[in-house]
Amino acid sequence: MHTDIALPENVDRGGPAQPLLLVEGLRKHFPIAKGLFGRGGGAVHAVDGVSFRVEKHEILGVVGESGCGKSTTARLLSHLIDPDDGQIIFDGEGVGDPDGITVRELRRNLQMVFQDSFASLNPRMTIEDSVAFGLKVQGVSEAKALAAARDMLDKVGLEHGRFGGRYPHEVSGGQRQRVNIARALAVNPRLVILDEAVSALDKSVQAQVLNLLLDLKAEFDLTYMFISHDLNVVQYISDRVMVMYLGQVVEIGPVDSLYGNARHPYTRALLSAVPSLEPGVRTAASPLVGDPPNPVNPPPGCRFRERCPHAEAVCAAAMPELAAVGDGHFAACHMADPSSGHSAAAPEMPS
Amino acid sequence: MSLSSLATAAPPVPTVPTAARGYWLGVARRTLRDPVTMTCLIILALITLAAILAPWVVPADPYKTSMIRRLAAVGTAGYPLGTDELGRDMIARLIYGGRLSLQLGILPVVFALVIGGSLGLLAGFVGGKTNTIIMRTLDVFYAFPSVLLAVAISGALGSGMGNSIIALTVVFVPQITRVAESVTTQVRKLDYVEAARMSGASAVTIIRVHVLSNVMGPIFVYATGLVSVSLILGSGLSFLGLGVKPPEPEWGLMLNTLRSAIYINPLVAALPGVMIFVTSMCFNLMADGIRSAMDVKG
Numbered sequence: 108m109h110t111d112i113a114l115p116e117n118v119d120r121g122g123p124a125q126p127l128l129l130v131e132g133l134r135k136h137f138p139i140a141k142g143l144f145g146r147g148g149g150a151v152h153a154v155d156g157v158s159f160r161v162e163k164h165e166i167l168g169v170v171g172e173s174g175c176g177k178s179t180t181a182r183l184l185s186h187l188i189d190p191d192d193g194q195i196i197f198d199g200e201g202v203g204d205p206d207g208i209t210v211r212e213l214r215r216n217l218q219m220v221f222q223d224s225f226a227s228l229n230p231r232m233t234i235e236d237s238v239a240f241g242l243k244v245q246g247v248s249e250a251k252a253l254a255a256a257r258d259m260l261d262k263v264g265l266e267h268g269r270f271g272g273r274y275p276h277e278v279s280g281g282q283r284q285r286v287n288i289a290r291a292l293a294v295n296p297r298l299v300i301l302d303e304a305v306s307a308l309d310k311s312v313q314a315q316v317l318n319l320l321l322d323l324k325a326e327f328d329l330t331y332m333f334i335s336h337d338l339n340v341v342q343y344i345s346d347r348v349m350v351m352y353l354g355q356v357v358e359i360g361p362v363d364s365l366y367g368n369a370r371h372p373y374t375r376a377l378l379s380a381v382p383s384l385e386p387g388v389r390t391a392a393s394p395l396v397g398d399p400p401n402p403v404n405p406p407p408g409c410r411f412r413e414r415c416p417h418a419e420a421v422c423a424a425a426m427p428e429l430a431a432v433g434d435g436h437f438a439a440c441h442m443a444d445p446s447s448g449h450s451a452a453a454p455e456m457p458s
Numbered sequence: 459m460s461l462s463s464l465a466t467a468a469p470p471v472p473t474v475p476t477a478a479r480g481y482w483l484g485v486a487r488r489t490l491r492d493p494v495t496m497t498c499l500i501i502l503a504l505i506t507l508a509a510i511l512a513p514w515v516v517p518a519d520p521y522k523t524s525m526i527r528r529l530a531a532v533g534t535a536g537y538p539l540g541t542d543e544l545g546r547d548m549i550a551r552l553i554y555g556g557r558l559s560l561q562l563g564i565l566p567v568v569f570a571l572v573i574g575g576s577l578g579l580l581a582g583f584v585g586g587k588t589n590t591i592i593m594r595t596l597d598v599f600y601a602f603p604s605v606l607l608a609v610a611i612s613g614a615l616g617s618g619m620g621n622s623i624i625a626l627t628v629v630f631v632p633q634i635t636r637v638a639e640s641v642t643t644q645v646r647k648l649d650y651v652e653a654a655r656m657s658g659a660s661a662v663t664i665i666r667v668h669v670l671s672n673v674m675g676p677i678f679v680y681a682t683g684l685v686s687v688s689l690i691l692g693s694g695l696s697f698l699g700l701g702v703k704p705p706e707p708e709w710g711l712m713l714n715t716l717r718s719a720i721y722i723n724p725l726v727a728a729l730p731g732v733m734i735f736v737t738s739m740c741f742n743l744m745a746d747g748i749r750s751a752m753d754v755k756g
Contacts, residue, residue, distance in 0.1 A: 187652055214658050227649035231671040237650075240667065241657030287653075294657055 133193035168345030360436030495747025509556035562692030566626035578638020686738030
């Protein structure tokens, strides 16, 4: 923890069994820009009834293609944008509830690291000032905030004597992302949302930053939500993985169970699209055809059915719910639900 | 071995930060190296200094008329730049004229910078309905050509220096607001502003610490370019009799009164125009120079 810096202590209020974050029915529809007078009508269903939980000290990976609502979910959790509907419970306390915690309190406990390391730092501020800013806002004195910022820079592998006084354009992309991590950790959060935090980095730098993240997690007892489109990285770092498609969770489960025995056709298509390093193992054709449907008017029933090779009448009729398919492993597919009436819905999945 | 353990294993380093080359230092250095910008800067400094120190540097009285020395040519003994249609010394009048003309050029822009800058920051940072109300209201002003608008407001308020400044301020507020709004909107969407919001900072703190430092540059450069427009419009108002009243020396007014002498002594009649031209060109070129000096990432 921070050496002698006066910061509110992070009390584990709910006990170890209480999930750090419980999200229930989170929804955000962006209304289509309407003119000054006319109404455009319709809304982009960016996040549509997302429910999940993040256990304490775990890393939850979130995957999905562009536009599936990963980043919107992250911004909703941190209340950078306000959700239309849904409940967020942080360590047993409802956010914004009368007897829960305020958004301001939540934000101190929850920090984000963004993909674009350059846009995430004020170009007119030195690195150490950027890291210290959050602490100053929290009411820590100028000198103490700066000392803590320098301390944190050292912890992310940037000697403060060499780097602290530099401006963001004077350091490399990997170093900038370390600064962003230091900035997020400086306010002593409990949950860090890494929104494509390593996606823009070179593979070698990516590995360094990932290892740094794992070290920091151990040192500060952190919990991560790791959003990425890189399935290999997610498999490497995550304890559990959540797959999103068009604003909904289609599958969630422990990393080995999900990568080894994916039950949703979309997850399987994603996994088979990962390029293999084995020269003998090559995917001949793209397993997934077509584009995701327009999020303005999502089709009724299962949102994946238009691209799904196993789609049947029931898929158009009803939206599949998340159903248990294994130990802590859930999939939202009619084929995983024996009572759905789907011809392939049997205890044994067709392979 | 992971990198953080490497870092903790490293020997302690002195806490003296490396000499950080600040952004503005770099801008100043690049400006100093630009001969065109520096020339303009020096010319403007000379004109401004002469105007401020006019009572001490001017050899003659700018109001003293002489019926026998009317429209003396450039180079006449005792009158290096000749005399005007009432026999007043041109050098004295040009230098004194700079006082009012520079005020007409700079003051409206300064006022518009304060008003328009605040409106633009507000519209850009808050966005949504506030943005729509502010920006669409100001769009009304764009319906009029700026010269016409200045003339109309001046005409309505009556002639005089103060009213000219008000009229010109009204002309420039929408333009500066638009620039301020667009750069603020860009900055507001950047991740570092989101990160600042994540840390719980209030809107005022975010604007003060993160937004202002990143939007002031472009707004200021734009405003510098407007000074030349203001100078020309202000002179135009005086020329039309809506600004400064005779016998006050002001470049636009001098241009007007010397108009009738254009066939008799064209060189003298053109002198106030030369001053307007040189001053506004210098402001324009200086704004261009500063803009390119600022337009560097890294």
